[in-house]
Amino acid sequence: MKCSDFLNELTNYLDGVLDGPTKAELENHLSWCHNCYVVCDTTKKTIEIYRDSQLYELPDDLRSRLRSAIMTKCQEHKKRGPQSV
Amino acid sequence: MGAIQNKLEGPVSDELTLVQAAKRGDDSAFEELVRRYDRNVFRIAQHITQNREDAEDVVQEAFLKAYGNLAKFQEQSKFYTWLVRIAVNEALMKLRRRKPERTVSLDEDIKTEDDSLPREIADWSPNPEQQYSQAELREILSKTIQGLPPGFRTVFVLRDVEGLSTEETAAALELSVPAVKSRLLRARLQLRERLGRFFQKRESGDGDQ
Numbered sequence: 590m591k592c593s594d595f596l597n598e599l600t601n602y603l604d605g606v607l608d609g610p611t612k613a614e615l616e617n618h619l620s621w622c623h624n625c626y627v628v629c630d631t632t633k634k635t636i637e638i639y640r641d642s643q644l645y646e647l648p649d650d651l652r653s654r655l656r657s658a659i660m661t662k663c664q665e666h667k668k669r670g671p672q673s674v
Numbered sequence: 675m676g677a678i679q680n681k682l683e684g685p686v687s688d689e690l691t692l693v694q695a696a697k698r699g700d701d702s703a704f705e706e707l708v709r710r711y712d713r714n715v716f717r718i719a720q721h722i723t724q725n726r727e728d729a730e731d732v733v734q735e736a737f738l739k740a741y742g743n744l745a746k747f748q749e750q751s752k753f754y755t756w757l758v759r760i761a762v763n764e765a766l767m768k769l770r771r772r773k774p775e776r777t778v779s780l781d782e783d784i785k786t787e788d789d790s791l792p793r794e795i796a797d798w799s800p801n802p803e804q805q806y807s808q809a810e811l812r813e814i815l816s817k818t819i820q821g822l823p824p825g826f827r828t829v830f831v832l833r834d835v836e837g838l839s840t841e842e843t844a845a846a847l848e849l850s851v852p853a854v855k856s857r858l859l860r861a862r863l864q865l866r867e868r869l870g871r872f873f874q875k876r877e878s879g880d881g882d883q
Contacts (some may be wrong), residue, residue, distance in 0.1 A: 607714040
């Protein structure tokens with residue numbers, strides 16, 4: 590397996606959707622190819638950092654404000670009838 | 675090295691019950707759907723638009739559109755996937771309005787230089803995110819993802835931040851599964867490379883601070 594082959598399968602590998610033999614082949618490549626090991630490890634870390642980052646959390650006060658605005662508009666829409674959105 | 679676990683495994687069993695109640699005119703059921711997904715929609719919208727006010731508008735417009743079109747919602751798919759599709763379209767419209775000079779589309783095949791092959795292979799520190807305060811880290815992550823084309827960051831946020839499956843992401847974005855996979859790989863690799871500037875092991879001197 591070449592590094593480019595490994596890279597093509599990286600997303601499937603990280604998502605855990607490979608069949609047994611392909612996964613074993615990739616892991617064999619990882620066991621001796623330091624560069625691919627680093628790329629794989631840091632890509633996994635990239636995903637985890639974003640997933641756990643709490644980037645763009647909706648603050649509670651804004652959340653209530655938005656929800657109440659949404660529900661008010663929904664009720665106005667209901668009064669006006671179904672053609673208004 | 676194991677597979678990544680998705681964080682979103684929302685309770686979908688009673689989602690359909692809420693949707694059906696909302697369709698019959700029960701607004702408290704619809705409000706419960708808003709409560710359930712408003713944070714997700716806001717996060718997705720802000721990732722795409724990179725603008726807080728636009729993201730607030732998208733949350734309102736997406737839910738209002740969902741409310742108005744609830745009767746048309748086919749219950750074969752998940753309500754959340756349908757809502758995400760509406761929200762992504764609203765967010766892209768905002769982006770187009772704000773940046774009319776740049777074409778913003780999910781359909782075109784995004785051409786970039788050959789970014790699939792990593793240029794930078796240096797390893798990272800063991801817990802790189804801990805080198806920064808929460809605020810600094812958020813700034814780094816936000817700036818970094820802003821640098822990706824909208825089509826890439828949209829796929830990344832749906833798959834990796836919100837935890838939609840590849841198939842759900844494809845359905846929400848009306849893309850093929852191979853297109854989602856290809857964009858996801860490139861988004862992940864580009865983010866990895868860009869984050870490397872902040873997270874790489876320092877070779878000497880100040881390396882162990």
